[in-house]
Amino acid sequence: MKKGKATIHDIAEKLNITASTVSRALNDNPRISENTKKQVLKMAKQLNYQPNHIASALRSGKSKLIGVLVPTANRNFFSSVVRGIEDIANELDYKVIISQSYEDPEKEIQTVDALLNARVDGIIASIGKNTENFDHFKKILEKGIPLVLFDRITNELEVSQVVIDDYYGAYETTKHLIEQGCRRIAHFTSPKKINIYRERLRGYEDAIRDANIPFDPELIEESDMQLEDGRSSMENIINKGIEFDAVFSSSDYAVMGALQVLREHKISVPNQVKLAGFGNEPFTSFTAPPITTVDQKSIPMGRVTAETFFELLKSEDKKSATHKTVLKPELIIRESSLKTN
Amino acid sequence: MKKGKATIHDIAEKLNITASTVSRALNDNPRISENTKKQVLKMAKQLNYQPNHIASALRSGKSKLIGVLVPTANRNFFSSVVRGIEDIANELDYKVIISQSYEDPEKEIQTVDALLNARVDGIIASIGKNTENFDHFKKILEKGIPLVLFDRITNELEVSQVVIDDYYGAYETTKHLIEQGCRRIAHFTSPKKINIYRERLRGYEDAIRDANIPFDPELIEESDMQLEDGRSSMENIINKGIEFDAVFSSSDYAVMGALQVLREHKISVPNQVKLAGFGNEPFTSFTAPPITTVDQKSIPMGRVTAETFFELLKSEDKKSATHKTVLKPELIIRESSLKTN
DNA sequence: TACTTTTGAGCAATCGATTGCATATTTAAA
DNA sequence: TTTAAATATGCAATCGATTGCTCAAAAGTA
Numbered sequence: 001m002k003k004g005k006a007t008i009h010d011i012a013e014k015l016n017i018t019a020s021t022v023s024r025a026l027n028d029n030p031r032i033s034e035n036t037k038k039q040v041l042k043m044a045k046q047l048n049y050q051p052n053h054i055a056s057a058l059r060s061g062k063s064k065l066i067g068v069l070v071p072t073a074n075r076n077f078f079s080s081v082v083r084g085i086e087d088i089a090n091e092l093d094y095k096v097i098i099s100q101s102y103e104d105p106e107k108e109i110q111t112v113d114a115l116l117n118a119r120v121d122g123i124i125a126s127i128g129k130n131t132e133n134f135d136h137f138k139k140i141l142e143k144g145i146p147l148v149l150f151d152r153i154t155n156e157l158e159v160s161q162v163v164i165d166d167y168y169g170a171y172e173t174t175k176h177l178i179e180q181g182c183r184r185i186a187h188f189t190s191p192k193k194i195n196i197y198r199e200r201l202r203g204y205e206d207a208i209r210d211a212n213i214p215f216d217p218e219l220i221e222e223s224d225m226q227l228e229d230g231r232s233s234m235e236n237i238i239n240k241g242i243e244f245d246a247v248f249s250s251s252d253y254a255v256m257g258a259l260q261v262l263r264e265h266k267i268s269v270p271n272q273v274k275l276a277g278f279g280n281e282p283f284t285s286f287t288a289p290p291i292t293t294v295d296q297k298s299i300p301m302g303r304v305t306a307e308t309f310f311e312l313l314k315s316e317d318k319k320s321a322t323h324k325t326v327l328k329p330e331l332i333i334r335e336s337s338l339k340t341n
Numbered sequence: 342m343k344k345g346k347a348t349i350h351d352i353a354e355k356l357n358i359t360a361s362t363v364s365r366a367l368n369d370n371p372r373i374s375e376n377t378k379k380q381v382l383k384m385a386k387q388l389n390y391q392p393n394h395i396a397s398a399l400r401s402g403k404s405k406l407i408g409v410l411v412p413t414a415n416r417n418f419f420s421s422v423v424r425g426i427e428d429i430a431n432e433l434d435y436k437v438i439i440s441q442s443y444e445d446p447e448k449e450i451q452t453v454d455a456l457l458n459a460r461v462d463g464i465i466a467s468i469g470k471n472t473e474n475f476d477h478f479k480k481i482l483e484k485g486i487p488l489v490l491f492d493r494i495t496n497e498l499e500v501s502q503v504v505i506d507d508y509y510g511a512y513e514t515t516k517h518l519i520e521q522g523c524r525r526i527a528h529f530t531s532p533k534k535i536n537i538y539r540e541r542l543r544g545y546e547d548a549i550r551d552a553n554i555p556f557d558p559e560l561i562e563e564s565d566m567q568l569e570d571g572r573s574s575m576e577n578i579i580n581k582g583i584e585f586d587a588v589f590s591s592s593d594y595a596v597m598g599a600l601q602v603l604r605e606h607k608i609s610v611p612n613q614v615k616l617a618g619f620g621n622e623p624f625t626s627f628t629a630p631p632i633t634t635v636d637q638k639s640i641p642m643g644r645v646t647a648e649t650f651f652e653l654l655k656s657e658d659k660k661s662a663t664h665k666t667v668l669k670p671e672l673i674i675r676e677s678s679l680k681t682n
Numbered sequence: 683t684a685c686t687t688t689t690g691a692g693c694a695a696t697c698g699a700t701t702g703c704a705t706a707t708t709t710a711a712a
Numbered sequence: 713t714t715t716a717a718a719t720a721t722g723c724a725a726t727c728g729a730t731t732g733c734t735c736a737a738a739a740g741t742a
Contacts, residue, residue, distance in 0.1 A: 008728070018691070020691075024731090033689080053459055054399045055728030055729045056729050058730095059728080063395060073427060078420075079416075083415045083441065096439055098427065098438075115436075117391055263629075288604075348697095349698070350698075359721070360698085361699090361701075368700085373720070393699070399727045
């Protein structure tokens with residue numbers, strides 16, 4: 001029984017062959033006879049041999065580890081994407097290392113470094129919302145290490161990316177609100193320069209214009225989009241006496257804040273004001289009334305991201321293997337946005 | 342610039358010393374002179390040296406990797422614990438590998454094996470609710486690999502564990518409902534033989550008895566505790582015509598289901614029936630009315646679990662370093678359980 | 683029978699860092 | 713001045729698996 005770990009050398013010794021032969025047999029190398037392979041496999045089982053991935057990683061340069069970098073692990077969207085990634089990675093015998101940037105650019109840089117140090121075979125990331133310099137991501141690319149971005153992306157990098165069609169999601173949502181009779185739709189967005197909010201705003205604007213409704217900048221509220229921010233935004237609009245009959249928020253949390261404030265002001269949803277959010281956070285279906293929102297397809301996004309990643313990993317020419325996938329989000333219509341006959 | 346990666350040998354060559362000296366210098370070994378250390382550090386920076394953790398792991402037998410096994414990564418409670426673990430692990434230069442068992446005992450076994458194969462330095466796990474055989478965990482212990490369990494534990498294993506005081510949480514919640522005037526409190530629980538539901542049931546029963554309220558088995562509903570299950574349980578009770586004035590559910594999801602059904606039956610919460618859940622899932626504060634629940638201290642639990650883990654890792658004698666931490670949960674009282682004057 | 687191929691395995695170097703055991707150089711003590 | 717004790721490095725093996733190159737034996741060809 002020894003110290004517990006059997007190595008290829010132990011197998012080799014028992015069988016009176018060399019470790020190289022054992023290694024080749026285990027890797028099903030055609031240069032080894034069937035007979036030898038059979039014996040090796042049998043002995044491996046008998047000795048309860050477990051390959052040492054670390055040794056193999058050192059020699060082969062492949063760690064079978066993927067680094068996943070998300071702003072925070074405990075947000076439903078991100079943890080669901082991680083789940084999707086892990087689903088696929090495990091099927092292919094890869095392990096997922098998870099790290100968080102906490103939306104802090106400094107920490108994001110360190111974390112990328114740490115992942116690189118851990119010798120991951122590649123990185124999947126969603127960019128923190130305060131990140132404006134992308135040198136740390138460029139560094140990954142320069143090292144020839146596969147990189148795939150999802151959801152929070154940037155155009156400054158030539159990388160594979162997986163996103164949902166934020167523009168479409170926002171356009172459809174806004175259109176839906178208009179169809180329900182709304183003409184003065186407030187929009188909550190973020191001043192942050194990240195793709196998702198920008199695209200959603202664009203979708204909102206276009207839908208408004210296409211319906212020949214004048215765009216009123218007074219109806220746009222910028223904030224950090226947390227629940228509290230949504231509350232303030234709503235209060236702002238109400239206090240300024242701005243006329244509005246709907247709120248379309250780029251974040252479910254912010255729209256939740258709006259709902260609370262409306263309740264407090266005894267403004268009825270959806271009778272007087274209709275609401276829609278974005279993200280399909282679990283809670284949106286549990287509120288009273290349930291909130292209309294846009295599903296971001298988080299688990300599929302994780303799976304597609306992982307698939308994109310492994311394609312890239314296999315490809316010879318990283319450059320030309322770069323491509324962008326756009327998933328269609330789904331408008332989930334619930335009571336908060338429905339016309340009350 | 343070479344191929345990009347500088348090794349200790351490159352540093353050694355430039356400085357006309359040996360790799361051993363460089364290695365010692367980088368590890369701040371007292372046997373190396375301050376002067377040499379300074380030079381090595383300087384050259385390391387100059388060559389942009391990044392230590393190869395894989396090589397170090399192979400030689401030292403320490404991978405600086407922790408395996409974290411959870412039923413599913415995208416449940417708020419688990420992802421928050423993972424976040425807490427990651428917080429601490431990162432401070433100590435450890436990386437976290439995450440894997441999921443999907444509540445499937447078979448998959449759980451495979452996953453443990455995979456983590457062991459990845460040569461993690463230790464494992465932190467929460468047991469799947471269908472797991473009844475613990476041999477795979479015993480195997481971890483037999484190999485002398487540190488193991489810490491959190492939340493979903495078992496008494497069949499002599500390991501360090503971190504849990505909340507489920508009994509206390511349930512007792513306090515039930516007591517609170519009684520204080521609000523309830524006498525016929527239904528309890529939703531699971532038939533699964535796992536510690537958390539058993540303890541919560543015990544807390545419920547004791548609180549009832551201590552208040553001299555007769556225990557009525559008709560008020561106990563067993564299910565898998567998902568939202569749909571909560572709905573059925575509530576329907577059951579209503580349809581059977583069982584008298585009740587409160588529901589205390591061991592799961593927030595199930596109590597959410599109950600709330601929906603009560604709404605549909607036009608039974609007013611908290612006027613006619615009071616509600617309390619367990620878990621403090623984010624949505625519970627967003628419902629109408631907001632739901633009273635028990636906070637499980639997920640992020641602290643993650644941090645404490647990680648701390649327990651690292652203590653164990655450092656300790657010489659794994660056996661005696663085994664200990665159990667019990668965190669106090671917090672009853673979060675919200676409108677759903679409050680007496681309406 | 684003599685010569686070329688094919689097949690199956692072994693040898694030894696390698697991946698990069700670590701570490702027990704020398705060894706050389708100083709410094710301190712006798 | 714001689715010897716003992718520190719101090720600073722070097723040497724070489726090691727962790728376990730992989731792989732280019734070499735070589736012997738068996739099979740095929742002329």
